[in-house]
Amino acid sequence: MQANDREMVAAMDGLDMPPTIPMSKRKEPTMFFYILFGLVFEALSSSASSSTAAALETLKCLVRPEYSGNAIRGGGVVYEEFISMCYRIGMTENASLVGKLVEVMHGFALGDDEGSGDVSATSARGHCIRVCSYVIRHAYSTSPIIRTYSHCLTLCSY
Numbered sequence: 022m023q024a025n026d027r028e029m030v031a032a033m034d035g036l037d038m039p040p041t042i043p044m045s046k047r048k049e050p051t052m053f054f055y056i057l058f059g060l061v062f063e064a065l066s067s068s069a070s071s072s073t074a075a076a077l078e079t080l081k082c083l084v085r086p087e088y089s090g091n092a093i094r095g096g097g098v099v100y101e102e103f104i105s106m107c108y109r110i111g112m113t114e115n116a117s118l119v120g121k122l123v124e125v126m127h128g129f130a131l132g133d134d135e136g137s138g139d140v141s142a143t144s145a146r147g148h149c150i151r152v153c154s155y156v157i158r159h160a161y162s163t164s165p166i167i168r169t170y171s172h173c174l175t176l177c178s179y
Contacts, residue, residue, distance in 0.1 A: 022082035
């Protein structure tokens, strides 16, 4: 799923042959998107799940437009649940899982076709920036190495 594999998109659509339309231009999700998204969401919603890392890896692929279409970006219930889940993971999980969450948010933001320009607080990119900035602030405030060398970070930011 990570390699823009046309055969995988076809399999997610329940087809034997790869689609002829460009993979990133689809509006509807693949046939099995909601099934996989539901399984991933359930794995991520359960506490102390041993499959959380694998679920985040799968989610990183599912948020891409060739699989999700506009299902996540449409602003409906799926979008709201996805964003809420990302906030929860960002605030409660350990560093390795939060790192995977940042990869998910990166893929989600790349698939967003709002174009360049201003980012509103309620847009997909706005939520991605908010989650990632929380993760960075949290890492900055809890890491003794970063606190020790924070003067270097301040100097480099000018």
